[in-house]
Amino acid sequence: MKTSIARKVLMALSGFFLLFFLLQHFIINFSSVISEDGFNSASHFMGTNPIIQYGLQPVLIFGVIFHLGMGIYLELQNNKARSVKYAMNKPSANASWMSRNMIYTGLMVMLFLGLHFYDFWIPEIKTKFIDGDMSGALNGVEGTRYFHELQHKFVDVWRVALYCLSFVFLSLHLLHGFQSAFQSVGFSHNRYTPIIKKLGNLYAVVVPLGFVFIALYHYVSQL
Amino acid sequence: MSEKGMNLTLKIWRQKNATSKGKIETYKVADISEHMSFLEMMDVLNEQLINEGQEPIAFDHDCREGICGMCSLHINGEAHGPDRGVTTCQLHMRMFNDGDTIYIEPFRAKAFPVIKDLIIDRTAFDRIQHAGGFVSVNTSGNTQDANALPIPKADADKAFDAATCIGCGACVASCKNASAMLYVSAKVSQFSLLPQGKVEAKDRVLNMVEQMDKEGFGNCTNTGACEVECPKGISLENIARMNSEYLKASITKEA
Incomplete structure (x- = not known):
């Protein structure tokens, strides 16, 4: 934790965990487009399984907070490393916009997470752990409540727009973050690194675009 | 004219x-x-x-x-x-x-x-070198035959490529974080890829990184600006090598 390399490795490891989390989140959300029942049962499992709720959920919360906190800390430290700025600087000549603006794209994603917590996570925690209702049932809804609640989030056009916009920031963040994490943990190979970079670009475009598709699908289907 | x-x-x-x-x-x-x-x-x-x-x-x-x-x-x-x-x-x-x-x-x-004016003090680089950028063997008088120690061509090439770093500091100047990782990683790599340098490899990477941090350079965020601006074309691959060497050394180092 004390040295620059240890910090960047931890940043990468928390990033890997979040990449993995996001992928499974995407797969489950995408199932809502294919099958209402499939989405309901997957959601009920994720929401009530004790290993996931008590084992993995705390790791996820810690991972998100750590990635954010360390990101801000590193940014502040990096700003201090150059106290006098250049009068004339051409950062686009040697580095991509995504790589230079990770703090901003990251903070935008965090802002979205604020909305997501308000919308989804806090009500979930309240229903399950404060009210003690683990049944997944909802008055007036057949089966479990998850699909119904998901659809309900995509009625308001502004919320859908905000949702889509935040995934643009996520995509920009991942376009640098995915391959950067491999470099940070010390993996570079002239055969595999080009593949990792392509895979990273694919992930950074397909997953956020998929989330946008899910949002638009449910919005349009309820018009 | x-x-x-x-x-x-x-x-x-x-x-x-x-x-x-x-x-x-x-x-x-x-x-x-x-x-x-x-x-x-x-x-x-x-x-x-x-x-x-x-x-x-x-x-x-x-x-x-x-x-x-x-x-x-x-x-x-x-x-x-x-x-x-x-x-x-x-x-x-x-x-x-x-x-x-x-x-x-x-x-x-x-x-x-x-x-003064455009002159900067780059002795921070010297202090990083002093922290471990050397091989502690006596090279005077009884130099060994170069072919006595077989070295894979690819490793020799990478070590020589890393050794072309002239320590000008363009990497630090170009990095948005003023990070010195490209420089330090080149100095770590030029030794650690060769058998003579492997002996002290663990201490070298730990000590040089410690000194680098002490000097107040920023943290690398893999933007790659250093590699683009480096007059000698030092590769980012060196930074990855340093990261993995540092990880291994800090985990396996004895107390």
Whole structure:
């Protein structure tokens, strides 16, 4: 934790965990487009399984907070490393916009997470752990409540727009973050690194675009 | 030789000494040949200033053929100027156009304080080297036959590529975080890839990184700006190597 390399490795490891989390989140959300029942049962499992709720959920919360906190800390430290700025600087000549603006794209994603917590996570925690209702049932809804609640989030056009916009920031963040994490943990190979970079670009475009598709699908289907 | 030279406006950082506050001053030079190097253009300006009774601009330079690592300068927003794979002394004025305004600033980093005008103190790099950038064997008198120790060609090439780093500091100057990782990783790699350097590899990487952090360089965020601006084309692969060596060394190091 004390040295620059240890910090960047931890940043990468928390990033890997979040990449993995996001992928499974995407797969489950995408199932809502294919099958209402499939989405309901997957959601009920994720929401009530004790290993996931008590084992993995705390790791996820810690991972998100750590990635954010360390990101801000590193940014502040990096700003201090150059106290006098250049009068004339051409950062686009040697580095991509995504790589230079990770703090901003990251903070935008965090802002979205604020909305997501308000919308989804806090009500979930309240229903399950404060009210003690683990049944997944909802008055007036057949089966479990998850699909119904998901659809309900995509009625308001502004919320859908905000949702889509935040995934643009996520995509920009991942376009640098995915391959950067491999470099940070010390993996570079002239055969595999080009593949990792392509895979990273694919992930950074397909997953956020998929989330946008899910949002638009449910919005349009309820018009 | 009657071709017409370039007229340029130069915006140059002037700073009396390490403690004074500097500022950008504007100068004009006329009839600059496109065949001149950037430092020759600076010489023309300095002669002009001396003839006018003004203080010439202080800047670092030595070999003027791209191998010593003394020249620096952040020119129009880029370390060593707009060309690729060159130091400032190898930068030709043909990279600019008549009527251009050129910003000339010192490499900026907290760990590279300005001494005067465009001259910076890069002894932070020396201290990193002292922390571990060496091989502790006696090489005087009884040099071994070079072929006695077989070394894979690929490793030898990578070590030599890393060793071409001249320690100019363009990596630090270009990095948005003023990180020195490209420099340190080149110095780590040039030894650790070879059998002679492997003996002290663990201590070397731990000590050099510790010193690098102490000097106040920023943290690498893999933007790759360093690699683009490096006059010697030092690869980012070296940073990955240093990261993995550092990880292994810090986990396996004995208490």
